Amino acid sequence: MALLEKPIARRWARAMLELAEEKKALAEVGADLDALADAIRKSKDLAHVVASPAFRVEQRRAVLMAVADGGEKKAHQLTRLFLNLLVDKGRLTYLPLIADAFRVEADRRLGRVRAEVHSATPLTKEELEGIAAALKEQAVKRQLGREVLVTANVDPALLAGVRARLGGLVFDGTLKNHLRRIGAELTQNA
């Protein structure tokens, strides 16, 4: 079953992607799916509603629509139709995997690349924009994509500086990394 989950999820994601692209709502639908997948992953109760056969289809549909419309803005119409279809076909448990597959494929089609930025202290808006711009230059230069979506995280263990992961590349300018390299040199040369 687990072996088939990803191929099934990819198939659903591709179908949804075609529709979203046709309706020119790729970004909105992608954001909706990401938000729903994130909610299912973070909320045990919601995950239980999605997976447990104890809930009827209508109950599941009602809960999911409430979550989809509960944000700052309502979910896109296409997203709502897609959720209904997933509920009817009993494929709701695949939603997080479908969202992942959708994101990867949508990023590829839109020329987007995702970047994770880790810093020891919270970055200011200007700093984050500067980093995003620099990462975009790198992404264009290395032909990874035309747009960079940056996610910022704080990790005090890094001591100081910033570390960024762009696709498969890592740029490490943290003090922790400097100390690690000094330690390696000390071990080799001592």
Added chain:
Amino acid sequence: MNKKALGLLGFLAAALPAVDALAAGGGGGAHGGGHAPHVEFWKWSMEAPPIGWMVFDFAVFMFLLVRYAGKPLSNYLVQRHTGVKKAMEEAAAAKAEAERKAREYEDRIKKLDAEVAAIKEDFVRNGQLVRERLVENGKVSADRLLKDAQLTISAEEKRALESLKSEAARLALEMAEKMVRERLAAPDHKRMTDDFIRELRS
């Protein structure tokens, strides 16, 4: 065979008158002595057995013996003779063989001292060879053990040194990290972030 039987009967016929004469002579003697011996040849009486019939019986017995048992008896005797002769020959051969072996053993006993000396010499020679081989093997093993021990010592030294280096580096890093944590301030963070952006753009 019949000739032999007839010969035997002839012998008996000749012997009977002699016996008769003997009996008659005996009777004369008895007359002189006053008491005649009583011999009967053919008449049955309680005082004297009839010698004539006894001889006749014997002759008939001999005739029957020769007539019916002569040939098997003769064959048996011939076979017996051959068997005894063969047994004697075999015994003679066995005796000769035994004598030959006895002589051989005597010779071997005479040579035994020489054989013992040769075996002893052989043992000594083999013992020396084994000892030399053991000594040689021991030297090879000792050399190998020594080399292994030297390699092990060298590897252990290297490992210990590496461990010390790594431990020293770890302690130094811990101290450095602690000092950095204590002394880092907001301007330092900003400077490092700016450096990161600058390096990313370069």
